[in-house]
Amino acid sequence: MKARLVHRDDVLKIVDLLRQKGYEVVAPFFGRGRDTRFDNVTDENRDEIQIHLPNPYHPPKRFVLLQIERLLRIHQREGQIEIEPTYREPKRAIFGIRSCDIAGIWHLDRFFLGREFRDIYYEKRRENLFLVNVVCSDPERDIGAECFCVCSDTGPAARDHFDLQLLDLNDGEFMVVAGSPAGEAMFADPIFRKGTSVHSAKRRAVLESARRSFKPSTTSWFSAAIRHVSAGKVAEQTWEEIGNRCLECGGCSYVCPACTCFTVTDRRVGPDEVERVRIWDACALGGFTRMAGGHNPRKAVHDRRNRRFFRKLSHYFIQRELSIACVGCGRCAAVCHGDVGMPSVVEMIRRSAAEMETHEHAQL
Amino acid sequence: MNTPSSDNIYLPKIAVLDRSVDEIAEVKTFYWHFDDPAEQAAFKKFRPGQFAQVSLFGAGEFPASLPPSPTEEETFFTIRTVGSCTAALHSLEPGDKFGVRGPYGNGFPMEDYYGKNLVFVAGGIGLIPLRSCIIYALAHRDKYEKIQIYYGAKSPKDLMYLQNLREWEEGAGVEFNLTVDRAEATWKGHVGVVGSLFKKPGVRVPVENTVAFVCGPPIMFRFVIKDLQALGFHDGQIVSTMERYMKCGVGKCGHCCIGMAYVCVDGPVFTYEQIKKLGEDI
Numbered sequence: 001m002k003a004r005l006v007h008r009d010d011v012l013k014i015v016d017l018l019r020q021k022g023y024e025v026v027a028p029f030f031g032r033g034r035d036t037r038f039d040n041v042t043d044e045n046r047d048e049i050q051i052h053l054p055n056p057y058h059p060p061k062r063f064v065l066l067q068i069e070r071l072l073r074i075h076q077r078e079g080q081i082e083i084e085p086t087y088r089e090p091k092r093a094i095f096g097i098r099s100c101d102i103a104g105i106w107h108l109d110r111f112f113l114g115r116e117f118r119d120i121y122y123e124k125r126r127e128n129l130f131l132v133n134v135v136c137s138d139p140e141r142d143i144g145a146e147c148f149c150v151c152s153d154t155g156p157a158a159r160d161h162f163d164l165q166l167l168d169l170n171d172g173e174f175m176v177v178a179g180s181p182a183g184e185a186m187f188a189d190p191i192f193r194k195g196t197s198v199h200s201a202k203r204r205a206v207l208e209s210a211r212r213s214f215k216p217s218t219t220s221w222f223s224a225a226i227r228h229v230s231a232g233k234v235a236e237q238t239w240e241e242i243g244n245r246c247l248e249c250g251g252c253s254y255v256c257p258a259c260t261c262f263t264v265t266d267r268r269v270g271p272d273e274v275e276r277v278r279i280w281d282a283c284a285l286g287g288f289t290r291m292a293g294g295h296n297p298r299k300a301v302h303d304r305r306n307r308r309f310f311r312k313l314s315h316y317f318i319q320r321e322l323s324i325a326c327v328g329c330g331r332c333a334a335v336c337h338g339d340v341g342m343p344s345v346v347e348m349i350r351r352s353a354a355e356m357e358t359h360e361h362a363q364l
Numbered sequence: 365m366n367t368p369s370s371d372n373i374y375l376p377k378i379a380v381l382d383r384s385v386d387e388i389a390e391v392k393t394f395y396w397h398f399d400d401p402a403e404q405a406a407f408k409k410f411r412p413g414q415f416a417q418v419s420l421f422g423a424g425e426f427p428a429s430l431p432p433s434p435t436e437e438e439t440f441f442t443i444r445t446v447g448s449c450t451a452a453l454h455s456l457e458p459g460d461k462f463g464v465r466g467p468y469g470n471g472f473p474m475e476d477y478y479g480k481n482l483v484f485v486a487g488g489i490g491l492i493p494l495r496s497c498i499i500y501a502l503a504h505r506d507k508y509e510k511i512q513i514y515y516g517a518k519s520p521k522d523l524m525y526l527q528n529l530r531e532w533e534e535g536a537g538v539e540f541n542l543t544v545d546r547a548e549a550t551w552k553g554h555v556g557v558v559g560s561l562f563k564k565p566g567v568r569v570p571v572e573n574t575v576a577f578v579c580g581p582p583i584m585f586r587f588v589i590k591d592l593q594a595l596g597f598h599d600g601q602i603v604s605t606m607e608r609y610m611k612c613g614v615g616k617c618g619h620c621c622i623g624m625a626y627v628c629v630d631g632p633v634f635t636y637e638q639i640k641k642l643g644e645d646i
């Protein structure tokens with residue numbers, strides 16, 4: 001992988017370069033309070049782009065998998081039906097995307113493009129997407145209390161699946177790594193300067209200290225939880241306990257960069273015209289599996305919660321998708337009213353599995 | 365960007381309704397064909413047990429089994445009206461257009477069953493997906509050993525595919541057994557749940573080298589499984605189709621996912637052995 005240096009004052013010039021190349025660029029900004037968000041970069045807000053900030057709750061996933069997306073426009077006139085697929089192929093760049101969200105997009109790639117059926121709507125949005133990853137290196141501003149990418153092995157520095165990766169060396173320089181030919185092509189611009197082995201050593205030191213600034217947390221048991229869920233070593237009672245705490249708001253799915261489920265619905269937009277749209281959906285919601293006539297095979301809330309965690313943590317699905325559906329961003333923990341986000345669930349699974357271990361109960 | 369339509373997995377193709385025929389209360393059979401003959405030819409390569417996604421634009425899209433056998437000429441669906449999409453289909457007149465895409469799902473591996481006895485057990489509209497296999501098996505009669513059909517409906521007026529029932533009753537090479545849950549005194553046939561047919565005098569269900577196809581409402585399914593197990597069937601010999609809420613039919617929307625399977629792509633056909641491992645109710 002090729003790397004270059006960029007001076008702190010030149011970092012946002014990467015955004016300018018991308019805009020000159022015709023990319024619509026989205027980047028992170030501060031909102032009010034803790035609130036941060038990805039937004040379109042304009043001439044007016046360009047200087048307010050943030051490099052170090054808490055990762056926005058609303059994941060950048062929405063730029064490749066729209067929360068509401070029209071799939072088809074259908075014209076019905078005099079007994080004739082015309083179906084028009086409505087594709088959009090934006091040339092978009094996401095500047096400042098965090099490593100967990102890079103892994104999230106990789107999971108979506110595997111899921112929507114990696115199997116027998118390819119999703120053309122996703123493909124067209126993904127094709128021209130340019131990803132500028134920023135490594136979370138600042139323990140105060142970047143790394144949140146809920147973050148556990150070190151446990152899910154997706155961060156703080158993404159290994160691949162980005163075009164460019166920026167790391168603040170904390171000395172006025174950023175080290176930029178190219179992860180794709182498109183990324184490397186950017187290095188033609190004079191803002192990118194050659195560095196030395198001193199800079200590489202510095203990069204490793206910054207990364208090392210970033211990794212150490214994660215607080216010890218329940219998610220240290222993440223890989224153990226994967227093993228227990230895969231082996232069915234979680235008591236029914238634990239799923240019930242998790243289910244009892246879930247308020248069925250669906251929030252965990254809506255903030256998750258690796259959730260993929262959607263529903264499809266038709267809506268009338270004119271006397272002769274109907275649109276077919278897809279909308280993000282969540283397995284927490286009661287209607288997710290309820291069939292016509294009212295039969296619902298997953299009636300109990302805990303059956304539905306069980307589903308979320310099995311889909312995310314079982315070896316079976318990790319292998320099937322060749323990537324994992326939890327990338328350690330911690331967002332679900334931040335939004336859940338019932339404290340059954342991933343970190344708490346990992347802890348509950350650990351306790352449940354320990355209960356089932358006979359050696360835990362060894363007698364004197 | 366002219367993408368060939370086949371590349372869009374969500375894009376329905378235009379179908380034309382030829383005619384609809386009443387089966388039983390609230391259930392009709394809809395004969396249709398694709399507007400484009402090339403689509404029709406491609407679609408006709410479906411396997412028994414597969415399904416299609418049917419679009420009624422403005423109402424939505426729903427999954428429907430393919431009751432015809434690929435060895436038959438016409439393509440059709442048999443649909444009970446229960447909600448918005450199915451009601452919209454029921455309101456169509458011959459010549460009206462709608463959308464179809466598919467075929468989807470794994471279907472029954474009918475070639476793997478060559479040389480075996482086939483036992484079909486259908487309850488109510490569970491006969492819809494099994495009709496395809498039965499017609500297919502009878503069209504390849506020399507490939508199979510014994511073929512038996514056990515069909516149960518609520519009452520005599522709930523019997524579907526009457527023409528086929530008559531053929532099976534009279535036809536050579538197939539043992540056909542019919543029952544209804546309740547009937548007026550004028551009914552000459554058997555009365556009782558479908559599993560009671562296994563104990564009817566003269567009936568002998570082959571167990572060795574047999575595949576049992578079971579489709580019907582959840583309660584019927586559970587009882588028939590018990591009956592078959594009592595006869596000596598093991599769970600891998602019993603095949604069925606799972607029904608789950610579906611939105612896409614192609615493994616993307618996540619709605620039909622149970623245990624380790626997406627019913628729309630890994631199913632809807634599973635052996636009972638597999639169904640038990642999925643860990644959810646039928």
Ligand SMILES: Cc1cc2nc3c(=O)[nH]c(=O)nc-3n(C[C@H](O)[C@H](O)[C@H](O)COP(=O)(O)OP(=O)(O)OC[C@H]3O[C@@H](n4cnc5c(N)ncnc54)[C@H](O)[C@@H]3O)c2cc1C
Nearest residue numbers: 291292425426427428429443444447448449450608609610
């Ligand atoms: C593989 C498969 C094959 C089927 N074959 C047949 C058949 O041959 N004949 C028949 O009459 N019925 C069949 N069904 C059931 C049929 O799909 C539902 O009755 C139908 O979806 C109800 O749609 P609706 O719009 O009328 O009802 P609504 O309650 O308005 O449903 C709205 C939407 O919910 C989803 N949905 C609701 N119930 C079901 C359900 N039971 N299964 C799947 N999705 C559902 C669909 O996307 C549907 O469009 C099959 C179901 C599956 C999964």
Ligand code: SF4
Nearest residue numbers: 246247249250252336
């Ligand atoms: S955020 Fe919490 S309460 Fe809401 S659906 Fe998810 S688990 Fe349930």
Ligand code: SF4
Nearest residue numbers: 256326327329330332
């Ligand atoms: S499950 Fe929670 S922690 Fe894992 S990726 Fe989704 S939102 Fe982030």
Ligand code: FES
Nearest residue numbers: 613616617618628
């Ligand atoms: S119906 Fe959408 S995943 Fe199976």
